[in-house]
Amino acid sequence: MNLLKYLCLNCHENQWRTYSTFWQCENCGQQYPCVKGVPRLYRESHVGAKDKALRDFFYNGLLGRYYQHIMPFLALPVRPAYKKGWLVYTLIVASLLTLIGYVVYLLVGLARGTHALSVLDIITVLIVLTVGYFFARHRYLLYLLVLAVPVKISLLFTKFRPRATFAELHANLIAQLSQRKERLQVLDISTGTCNSLFRHGWMKLDADYTGLDLSETMLLQGLDFMTAERVPMDFVLGDAVELPFSSETFDVVLNYGALNGYSDAAQALAEMARVAKPGGLVLVLDEQLYDEASAVERLYFRRVLSSHNVHHRCPVELLPPELARAEVHQVYHFYYLCLGYKQ
Ligand SMILES: C[S@@+](CC[C@H](N)C(=O)[O-])C[C@H]1O[C@@H](n2cnc3c(N)ncnc32)[C@H](O)[C@@H]1O
Numbered sequence: 001m002n003l004l005k006y007l008c009l010n011c012h013e014n015q016w017r018t019y020s021t022f023w024q025c026e027n028c029g030q031q032y033p034c035v036k037g038v039p040r041l042y043r044e045s046h047v048g049a050k051d052k053a054l055r056d057f058f059y060n061g062l063l064g065r066y067y068q069h070i071m072p073f074l075a076l077p078v079r080p081a082y083k084k085g086w087l088v089y090t091l092i093v094a095s096l097l098t099l100i101g102y103v104v105y106l107l108v109g110l111a112r113g114t115h116a117l118s119v120l121d122i123i124t125v126l127i128v129l130t131v132g133y134f135f136a137r138h139r140y141l142l143y144l145l146v147l148a149v150p151v152k153i154s155l156l157f158t159k160f161r162p163r164a165t166f167a168e169l170h171a172n173l174i175a176q177l178s179q180r181k182e183r184l185q186v187l188d189i190s191t192g193t194c195n196s197l198f199r200h201g202w203m204k205l206d207a208d209y210t211g212l213d214l215s216e217t218m219l220l221q222g223l224d225f226m227t228a229e230r231v232p233m234d235f236v237l238g239d240a241v242e243l244p245f246s247s248e249t250f251d252v253v254l255n256y257g258a259l260n261g262y263s264d265a266a267q268a269l270a271e272m273a274r275v276a277k278p279g280g281l282v283l284v285l286d287e288q289l290y291d292e293a294s295a296v297e298r299l300y301f302r303r304v305l306s307s308h309n310v311h312h313r314c315p316v317e318l319l320p321p322e323l324a325r326a327e328v329h330q331v332y333h334f335y336y337l338c339l340g341y342k343q
């Protein structure tokens, strides 16, 4: 591991003494604890309120633990040939309607005096209350259940065609980068489970990979996944708005599905530009609605896909001057890809 790429957040030097349980800066003595050998190179007191809330409620919670299942499910109406998702959807909706039907039958029976309350009734009411509490906390899931079918139907009538597809853009980038002579340094910010890094062609490069994320639950899944896939990779728990890396370190800086949710997207973009080498590629993918979206698709976008976000489109006005020439592509109905080379 190249330790020189890591910066101490306290003194901004890069001299380290590393142990499996903590890292220590040789310059100022600051210690950073490790989780399963992964250093926690961020300052909790500097993490933005929104990032903290997202981490604690979503990514270290239910969504993070079952991320691989819940994330595709949230995109149910837009995913082609997703039979398993629709089967689960049907089972959930049928169960909820049965529960609601039973409670209505119970209330009517009790009001008319034709029904005496049994233990089974009480258990059913408790289940209904628990389910109600769950959906009150995870309202985006309730919106998904209500909107999935109308959105699926609405999408059948739209004619969205990207000028360049997600796959084409990635294939071009990887072909260009493959021609570089030196071994590349790739940083994946908010890498999470490493799903995007692994699946979109980056593994074809002759490269060293570094992944950073604020959530332990997410990052440790990424670590386990890449270990199982035998991909050597450096992991760090860190904050995208204060990257613990030396400037001009990476040839490729990626950010899939996280920028729009940060408290301070401008600072995160400035940090991406700072750690990229001159001429280095900066790539961001996140939610953005296509222009011709129908009313029901807009509702689904706002209440489900982009419900947790601060920004609901690519925040181009926040790009730092070094990335002023970045291009934004609407690659899917609900996602943009922003590509720039650091000037
Ligand atoms: C939607 S997930 C995307 C994960 C991965 N890039 C992918 O495409 O599968 C968003 C990730 O951003 C991370 N994240 C949120 N705020 C962050 C911050 N301030 N710094 C670093 N990571 C952050 C979350 O922990 C989560 O893993």
Ligand SMILES: [Zn+2]
Pocket (backbone or CB within 6 Å): 008, 009, 010, 011, 012, 013, 025, 026, 027, 028, 029, 030
């Ligand atoms: Zn230090």
